[in-house]
Amino acid sequence: MAVTDLREYSQLFHSYTELRVQENRFLRVTFVKGNNTTNSRSTTGGVSARVYEDGSWGFASSPEVSRDSIISVVKSATDNAEFLNTRQNRGKGPLPVVKACSERDFTTKKPRLRQKEIVDFVREIDDHIASKYPRLQSRTVALDCLDMEKTVLTSDGSLSHSMIPRAYLFFILSLEVDGKPVEIFKSCGGLGQFEDVFDSPSSVFPLIAAQYEHLERKAEGVHADAGVKTCILDAELAGILAHEAIGHTTEADIVMGGSVAARLMDKEVASPLITLVDFANSAQGRDCPVPVYVDDEGTEAKDTVIIDKGILKSFLHNKESAKHFGTEPTGNARAFQFSDEPLIRMRNTAILPGTSKLEDMIASVDDGYYLIRSSNGQADSTSEFMFGIGLGYEIKNGKLGRAIRDTTISGVAYDVLKTVSMVSDEMHWTGAGMCGKKQPIPVGMGGPAVKCRVSIGGR
Amino acid sequence: MTRQVENHVQIAKRSLDALLKAGADKAQVGLTVSERHEMNIETGELSLLRTTFNNSLHLTAIKQARLGQIGLNQFDSASVEKAVEDVMDIANGAKPDDGHDISEWQPSREFYRGPEKPDLDAMYDRMKSFIATVQQRHPRVVLRQIILSFTRSSSYLLNSNGVNFRTFKGIYHFSAMFSAQEGDKVSSFNGTGLAMKDLDRELIDCGTVDMLLKQSSEQIETYPVKGKFVGDVIVAPDCSNFLYGFLTGMLGDGAIISGTSVYKDKVGELIASPILSLHSRPVSEEIADGYFVTGDGYEAKDSTIVDQGVLKGLLLSLYGSRKTGKERAANGGGAFVVDPGDRSFSDLIKSVKRGVLMDRFSGGAPSKNGDFSGIAKNSYLIEDGEIKCPISESMISGNFVEAFKNITGISRERVDYGYAILPWVAVSGLTISGK
Structure with missing residues (x-):
């Protein structure tokens, strides 16, 4: 991205204004059954401005980053705010004034690999799977890398630059059972560019071996018995519980739009074993999968304790919602592309670990399920959530039994969380997913294993 | 040809020439310039006006059977080089x-x-009118996010075999997401979307918008289905992706090339009830938001995917066709039109002994073998031919391959979404489980 000193353009600001120059860089390589089906790079960048006038917002963007286009974009955003403000005086008054500065760049210090070296890396993994596991009906190995680089200037004087990359490998392995496919999905990777995240193809072979073992058991698996069951949600799954089931209901725009959480502030919404935090950039001394230091409204990003020992304590805010609720903005305003306006988004949402051991948790269940991996998830204003389950096992008399086929779990989050009776002492983070809410955006999610009662689909 | 169009054509041609000069055996260039105007209602108030411009340039090079693709949104010479x-x-x-x-x-x-x-004035007036009408007709509804946009795009596709297509398109899109509340109780959120050539009609009168707003108010109070039973599910048009998403996903490149599609060898066979006919009509006048050119450089044509229950073809791209030796699809899918049935919606309801009218499905990604499960959202319990009550915490599970064969009725009434035209569809033999 062309380095642009935006400070000279502050003289163009006549109302509250955010000016952002951004570039997203994608790299995708996919092998399907040995066929190199995708081999691409793309770059999308430009400049945008958002202007606020007494409750009315104007936004404009252009792919061209030049002095003329920046002037034009600021003018167009200002005109748009005026278009609405002159027709409807919302009378909302000024936004909270905040100022923050930050410079964070996670660009690798290692020499960048050429595309051929990256394709060969993925191809070596694919070749390994093909030769090691000949029973597979199909296999997909995909690499997905995204660099998000932003410079933000606001009329309050905030100025930040960040380059936050992520690199993930995705595996889909499939066996044929009675003429029909049974599949398993797994991702690995994290914060950083490819060179910093992945060492050698062989470093992921043990992970693939573990997935093949799960797949063989799933191929012989059974359908779950539909109904409300006691389940151990593995640490790998707890992050999506934190994100989908609870996190979305506490985004302040969703709260203002009618979320059930609106009437639950300072009330008991979960077991005292549950503490839920939306981390800004680091947790337990380590960088989170999607670190945010200053958000796209120029607010310093701070950790937000959403639930403290079972009590709902905070919503996630941008400047406008913070003003509405009479509190401080939390640094959750984030935009995906240069042409997107910032929305209230989670950053790295996690349930904090407890003290139980996973094996003791499984041993405590007479008849239930150990659910390990989610395929997708969805939330609702009522806090009724749903996750697809791609990997899980029966628990019978405290021991793991047969694997189960793909299923779905659901429940009303603030009811399910009250049934949590054990929380494990381990913690698992992932940042492979994209959250969808008008725009997609990378999010981190994490947590320990939890024991609770949820509805499980099946036959 | 306007100067602007001439400029875009020149950029595309120069890019194509440069690819061939750089050593590509075959090359394709896709160039699009777009301008979007968008009004947003947040929490019941018109709060944001957006104007965004964007470019995209997609270059494909094939050299000795090796594929390279790149995308960018800058058109300057240095970026293109x-x-x-x-x-x-x-x-x-x-x-x-x-x-x-x-x-x-x-x-x-x-x-x-x-x-x-x-x-823009008409857009503003329609949005203000929408807010006022919703407040009057459905006072308990909260408009969470309502978006009305207009996008104008000019697209060019050229390749080294002499293909040269140009598409100039303007379209309005409307999307609405809302819930309803009373006291401490709130309904599940619901939403719908439409594409329109013009703004001749009030937004609330388009598609299923008014019906869904009314249902939101009804759904503030819901009841879990009791127990577990096998029954009928009437899939509403807004929930149609629940059915057709699985089917069309199984007909595309990924599933067919990997060999994991349950329909891989089923062309010409009965895969659904004979009352189902499904078409993809991207160039038809009846579809406001269609397309004319496929991503792999062919002029799109309308096609029939399922004719009276018989699978007529797969949805393979040029690549998928060459990899499998099966026929390339006439288009890139989407723009679905389902033929109307011979029964009214109310007759479909009357025919159900015990089941669910499903307006939204929130479920896990279905298995490749067609197994699925998920929650019936914004849905109603049907008993003895009558809609009884809105439901919550109720799961629907079954198998899509079986479900298509178990379609027992299709409504005469259809909803025109601008991007698809869809009826209500009754499916028997699904498992419904509650508390």
Whole structure:
């Protein structure tokens, strides 16, 4: 991205204004059954401005980053705010004034690999799977890398630059059972560019071996018995519980739009074993999968304790919602592309670990399920959530039994969380997913294993 | 040809020439310029007006059966030259695959649809009118996010076999997400979307908007289904992706090439109830938001996917066709039109002994074998031919392959979404489980 000193353009600001120059860089390589089906790079960048006038917002963007286009974009955003403000005086008054500065760049210090070296890396993994596991009906190995680089200037004087990359490998392995496919999905990777995240193809072979073992058991698996069951949600799954089931209901725009959480502030919404935090950039001394230091409204990003020992304590805010609720903005305003306006988004949402051991948790269940991996998830204003389950096992008399086929779990989050009776002492983070809410955006999610009662689909 | 169009054509031609000069055996260039105007209602108030411009340039190079693709949104000479250099590097790094190719020569064509400019005053008036009408007709509804936009795009597709297509399109899109509340109780959120050539009608009167707003108020109070039973599910048009998403996903490149599609060898066979006919009509006048050119460089044509229950073809791209030896699809899918049935919606309801009217499905990704499960959202319990009550915490599970064969009724009434035209569809034999 062309380095642009935006400070000279502050003289163009006549109302509250955010000016952002951004570039997203994608790299995708996919092998399907040995066929190199995708081999691409793309770059999308430009400049945008958002202007606020007494409750009315104007936004404009252009792919061209030049002095003329920046002037034009600021003018167009200002005109748009005026278009609405002159027709409807919302009378909302000024936004909270905040100022923050930050410079964070996670660009690798290692020499960048050429595309051929990256394709060969993925191809070596694919070749390994093909030769090691000949029973597979199909296999997909995909690499997905995204660099998000932003410079933000606001009329309050905030100025930040960040380059936050992520690199993930995705595996889909499939066996044929009675003429029909049974599949398993797994991702690995994290914060950083490819060179910093992945060492050698062989470093992921043990992970693939573990997935093949799960797949063989799933191929012989059974359908779950539909109904409300006691389940151990593995640490790998707890992050999506934190994100989908609870996190979305506490985004302040969703709260203002009618979320059930609106009437639950300072009330008991979960077991005292549950503490839920939306981390800004680091947790337990380590960088989170999607670190945010200053958000796209120029607010310093701070950790937000959403639930403290079972009590709902905070919503996630941008400047406008913070003003509405009479509190401080939390640094959750984030935009995906240069042409997107910032929305209230989670950053790295996690349930904090407890003290139980996973094996003791499984041993405590007479008849239930150990659910390990989610395929997708969805939330609702009522806090009724749903996750697809791609990997899980029966628990019978405290021991793991047969694997189960793909299923779905659901429940009303603030009811399910009250049934949590054990929380494990381990913690698992992932940042492979994209959250969808008008725009997609990378999010981190994490947590320990939890024991609770949820509805499980099946036959 | 306007100066602007001439400029875009020149950029595309220069890019194509540069790819060939850099060593590509075959090359394709896709260039799009778009302008979007968008009004947003947040929490019941018109709060944001957006104007965004964007460019996209997609370069494809094939060299000795090696594929390279690159995308950028800058058109300046230096950026394009760098992209050409990079895409050749990407191609050189690829594994050779004879499946990669570009479309053969076809006559050059220009396609036009929709207005050239937005009517911003009309957009503003329609949105204000929408807010006022919702407040009057459905006072308990909270409008969470309502978006009305107009997008004008000019797209160009050229390749080294002489293909040269130009598409000029203007279209309004409307999307609505809302819930209803009373006291401490709140309904599940619901939403719908539409594409329109103009703003001749009030937004609330389009598609299923008014019906869903009314249902939201009814759904503030819900009841879990008791126990578990096998019954009928009437899939509402807004929930149609629940059915057709699985089917069309199984007909595309990914599932067919990997061999994991349950329909891989089923062309010409009965895969659904004979009362189902499903078409993809991207160029039909009845579809406001269609398309004229496929991503792999062919002029799109309307097609029938399922004719009276018989699978007529797969949805393979040129690549998928070359990899499998099966026929390339006439289009890129979407723009679905389902033929109307011979029964009214109320007759479909009357025919259900015990089941669910499902307006939204929130479920896990279905298994490749068709197994699925998920929650019936914004849905109603049907007993003895009558809609009884809105439900919550109720799961629907079954198998899509069986479900298509178990379609027992299709409504005469259909909803025109602008991007699809869809009826209500009754499916028997699904498992419904509650508390």
